[in-house]
Amino acid sequence: MKKIKLIGLTLLTLSVAATVHAEEKRYISDELSTWVRSGPSNDYRLVGTLNAGEEVELLQTNDATKYAQIRDSTGRTTWIPLAQLSEQPSLRTRVPQLEQQVKELTDKLANIDGSWNQRTAEMQKKVAGSDGAINNLKNENQKLKNELVVAQKKVSAANVQLDDKQRTIIMQWFMYGGGVAGVGLLLGLLLPHMVPSRKKKDRWMN
Known part of the structure; x- marks a missing residue:
């Protein structure tokens, strides 16, 4: 009976400690695969695995156990350690x-x-x-x-x-001019001698 009460109190504590988030995209860390559980602690049973890099939706987190509730591509809702989630694609x-x-x-x-x-x-x-x-x-x-x-x-x-x-x-x-001047000079020299001779002839005839 005490065990049942203790389990009930534990579940109540866990449910109170869980923080509800709007659905956000998260990615499984870059490991080969990671186990997912049915509840927000290592005390819950394993219900399967998720591949590294797989995209999931973050539903809520539990600050006490550092677990997060997620929904995978198949619509399955499980819990996974927060440390194994990343905000960046793998x-x-x-x-x-x-x-x-x-x-x-x-x-x-x-x-x-x-x-x-x-x-x-x-x-x-x-x-x-x-x-x-x-x-x-x-x-x-x-x-x-x-x-x-x-x-x-x-x-x-x-x-x-x-x-x-x-x-x-x-x-x-110059040559033409010199020739003309020479002829004129020659005529000037000859004419005086020719004219008096004609006067003397005229006188002798008279």
Whole structure:
């Protein structure tokens, strides 16, 4: 009879000590498996196991025994030590997610590398085209310079020829002028002698 009363008091104490929670997600710690019990202490019988990383719902906790009441994916309600629950998904769940994230990031990096390589190739192509245009302009400029030098030489030669012709014309005018002056001088010297001789002849005839 005393044993029955003692068990009743224990159950009452445990029920008072239990803290009720709104249903929250929890995850079984990263071990191979963990045992679950029918009540909130090691004194209760084992009723099964849960796999590591399995998602469960937290129903309530018992602060005295550090146990938590949970509901698993099958709807079964059991108790498990609080230390074997985690607020974070297990590594078994997170590793595939991390691997997927790594794959996505790797793909993005590959796309970035490809896009960067394409842009670099386009820029190099543009630079090469600019270099070609610059070289063409340089060649055209040099060609124009050469043509300018040739034109300047032709102008210089034409100026020399013009100067020679001008000097020739001037010399010719000097020669013509000198000839005219010489003829005039000669006539001036001869005419006085020719005129008196005619007067003397006229006098002798008279």
